[in-house]
Amino acid sequence: GQNIDQPTEMTATEGAIVQINCTYQTSGFNGLFWYQQHAGEAPTFLSYNVLDGLEEKGRFSSFLSRSKGYSYLLLKELQMKDSASYLCAVRDPNRDDKIIFGKGTRLHILP
Amino acid sequence: GAVVSQHPSRVICKSGTSVKIECRSLDFQATTMFWYRQFPKKSLMLMATSNEGSKATYEQGVEKDKFLINHASLTLSTLTVTSAHPEDSSFYICSARDRALAGELHNEQFFGPGTRLTVL
Numbered sequence: 001g002q003n004i005d006q007p008t009e010m011t012a013t014e015g016a017i018v019q020i021n022c023t024y025q026t027s028g029f030n031g032l033f034w035y036q037q038h039a040g041e042a043p044t045f046l047s048y049n050v051l052d053g054l055e056e057k058g059r060f061s062s063f064l065s066r067s068k069g070y071s072y073l074l075l076k077e078l079q080m081k082d083s084a085s086y087l088c089a090v091r092d093p094n095r096d097d098k099i100i101f102g103k104g105t106r107l108h109i110l111p
Numbered sequence: 112g113a114v115v116s117q118h119p120s121r122v123i124c125k126s127g128t129s130v131k132i133e134c135r136s137l138d139f140q141a142t143t144m145f146w147y148r149q150f151p152k153k154s155l156m157l158m159a160t161s162n163e164g165s166k167a168t169y170e171q172g173v174e175k176d177k178f179l180i181n182h183a184s185l186t187l188s189t190l191t192v193t194s195a196h197p198e199d200s201s202f203y204i205c206s207a208r209d210r211a212l213a214g215e216l217h218n219e220q221f222f223g224p225g226t227r228l229t230v231l
Contacts, residue, residue, distance in 0.1 A: 033219070034158035040202070040225070041224060041225065042204050042206075042224050042225045043155070043204075043221055043222050044222070045219050045220075045221075048219065071194070075114070087154070087155070096141055097145075097160065097208060098157060099155075100157075100159075100219065101154040101155045102154055103152075103153060104152040104154060
């Protein structure tokens, strides 16, 4: 089976930087996603990594190490609106169109 | 970007009734639509995959006779929760893949805003 682990909750301060880690155990690897989900809303796409390394997109960056089964999402210059859940997800190695989600990390931003 | 709508956004119903949820891709044709369910503080769980013009594929443990899916066109899929019970209360989210992006490595799914179902 596939397993995704990420911290349940994190707290950070407005203006600071936070790193949300994700480890995964899958029978193969076919791509990793990060989504943001505000309470009661649908997830919105943040990033996609399939090769090792860092992908930067504005204030958000995502890193992948396939050999370690590890990814992180880095959020810089935190804003209050960044308070949300961040979902790490992997593409099912046996099925291109299926995404398997982790439980998400609830990020609380303090003023 | 691609937009997916869901209707209704919220529904409250009595136990035993059936509820239909619509999922539409507004500015693109969706080869495939997906239905997820999310319980509080839990991850999104895929319920079924819906392909236009064919039967839906259900994930293990999801009753196909209870959760009826109809994918009538490339822009519309419906999920009907039949004889709903309180344990079916959840957040139901659909997503869609853009037909024009089929085969691209990235091929992200576009999510609808979700439907909050409460069964009394």
